[in-house]
Amino acid sequence: DSGVTQTPKHLITATGQRVTLRCSPRSGDLSVYWYQQSLDQGLQFLIQYYNGEERAKGNILERFSAQQFPDLHSELNLSSLELGDSALYFCASSQGGADTEAFFGQGTRLTVV
C-alpha cells in the first residue's frame, strides 16, 4: 500500500459528461501529480501541485482542470468527455523536491461510452 488513495476506482460515463477524480496524498507529502495512462499514449504527465499551488504542467487538455486543497487532497476535473479520454488516471504524491520519488495510487479507470 503506497499510502495514496484514489477514488473512485472505476467510473463509467457518457460522452459530453463531466467527472471528478479525487486523490488523497501520503501523510506529509506536499506534492501531488496527475498522470493519464492509455494503451496508445503510454504514461502522460498532466499536472503537478505543491502545497496548493500549480508547479508544473504537462499535456493537460483545456477540458481538464485540477486543484489542490488546503488539506492537500487534490481533484482532477474532466469535462466534455470524449471516447478518447478513456484511460487509467493516476495520482501520485511526493515530499516535493525534484530529487524525491513519487508514490502512486492504484488509479481510477475511466470508461467513456
Place this chain on the structure above:
Amino acid sequence: AQSVAQPEDQVNVAEGNPLTVKCTYSVSGNPYLFWYVQYPNRGLQFLLKYITGDNLVKGSYGFEAEFNKSQTSFHLKKPSALVSDSALYFCAVRRSGGYQKVTFGTGTKLQVIP
C-alpha cells in the same frame, strides 16, 4: 525538451538468468533518473533513483541501475531474475533544479520464463 527512450517493448529472460532493461535519456542539465515497476491493475512502485554520486545505484528487490553520463543511459539490472519480477518497467527523467516535470518512457514488459 527532455525525453526517455526504452527501446525494447518486451524483454524475455529465463528464471535465474541476469536481466537488463534498457533506458536512455535526453535532458538539458543534470538529470535525476528513476525506475518504477507496475504490476497488473496496480499503480507504479518506485524501485530506485540516481541523483548524484556513485554511478551504480541499488534499489528494492535486488535491482540495481548504472548511470552512464557519456552514453546518457540508465539501464536497470538484476543478477538473477525471478518469475515474480515479471511486470512493466518504466524509466523516468527529471531535470535537476526548480520545479520540473517528470518524463516517463513508454515502458518495457519483462517476462521471466520459469
